[in-house]
Amino acid sequence: MNIHTIATHLNKLADDTETGFNFDCTPINGEIDVLQVEIIDREEIPIFVSISDNQILCIAYLWGEDEIKSELRANMMEAMLEMNIPMPLSSFAKVEDKYVVFGALSINSSLEDIELELVTLSDNSLEVISEMDSYLN
């Protein structure tokens, strides 16, 4: 599995999608390959896909440290921990100063699994921002 296989699959899905969404994928060059996946009409929160030796990582950036109401930071973190297990397929994490939701898949996942992962991650990220907005500026 590599990001180009995923990009080709998602870009040509069009009406054959099983999730009802359309995708627009752009590879980003760097020391390791990253695929920027945009779900049509949700371009503001893209998902970044990278592949390592044994897993496929899908990450959506939620908000930065600077967007949090500082006096509610601890409450926000507690709420995130409590929401972590109920949230399907995704988990919370922090990358540098950004909070993220991410999903890790086996390198042997099917393209359909990856599509479902991306859509679920996107739904989760929208719902999380919507639910957590009282902690954010």
Place this chain on the structure above:
Amino acid sequence: MNIFRKIITAVRGGATEAGEAIVDANSTRIFAQEIRDSEKHITIAKRDLTTVMAKQMQTARELAQLQASIKEHEGYAMQALNQGNEPLAIEVAEKIAELESNAADQQQANESFLNSIDRLKELIKKSERKLTEYKRQLTMVKTTESVQKATSAISDNFTASNSKLLNAKDSLERIKQKQAMFDDKLQAAEQLASENTDQSLKNKLQDAGIGAQQNSAQSVLDRLKNK
């Protein structure tokens, strides 16, 4: 080397600058080498185990044969004694003593092989646990590095394209607006479709002279006359 602590320390300490690795490349190589060594040890131990198990089975078989032979000779000795043939009985007894000595040796060898088997099995399990642990730790290091590299690629891309990730609430707001617009369009289309059906039914009814009729000059005149 506790990798988990090392990763936390490195990330907290800001070793997230590009080019600065969590664990230097040399350590990663040493790690990979340790994994390969462990795998080799496990393979060798498994081969040894097979050999020892084969030897143990052979010894057990020989031991059983010796024991059968001892029983058989004991029978012969009894028969010789019953016949009053003491010298023959002594000869058979000597043979039995020799067989018993052999059996004792085989018994000892068998026990020693059984011990080796237990020890090797334990060793293999221990090495396998260690190998799983090494692999898990290496995955942590590699994943941390890969996320760092991916993050730097993503931020470089955003800097290059002169755009930045939006504020979370603004992003959600825009997405919701797009969703609302899409829903409105869908609703408008549905309404339009249903109005069209309504209209065509009305037309049919009117043609058939059923329901409210269009105001014509004649109907206005009729109404005025009736006043």
